[in-house]
Amino acid sequence: MPLQKFHYRSPRFSIDLPLQIKIADATVVARGRKISHEGMMVEFQEPIERNSSGFITLSHRDQSIDVQVRVARTDGKVGGLVFVFDSDVQKADVARLVASMIARQSGHRPILLQ
Secondary structure, three states: OOOOOOOOOOOOEEEEEEEEEEEOOEEEEEEEEEEOOOEEEEEEOOOOOOOOEEEEEEEEOOEEEEEEEEEEEEEOOEEEEEEEOOOHHHHHHHHHHHHHHHHHHHOOOOOOOO
16 A cells, blocks of 8 residues: 655635636636635635636735636535646745735734745
8 A cells, every 4th residue: 555645734824805716707706714825715605616727816915916726625605726826936926925915914024935
């Protein structure tokens, strides 16, 4: 039996972020409730299908990043989005944006490790 690889989950931070998820020709309205460097927990206005893919725009202050997402899990109107990065640069940009959101809420400046 092969050994299973264990991955630690990135820390999640509480947020309240209005979102519009663009999936095919539809736009799904949601609110981001928790965020990490890898994805976010959201509340959808209407149920959404698991494994759906689309795009969101993450915005904070004067920064804005378009990110592809995949619906990793759903439970009624609550679900988890996973960020699907197209490059290491985009991954680093999202990490900086998330760190900026967290710093504003906590009053602390997080250290970004790469």
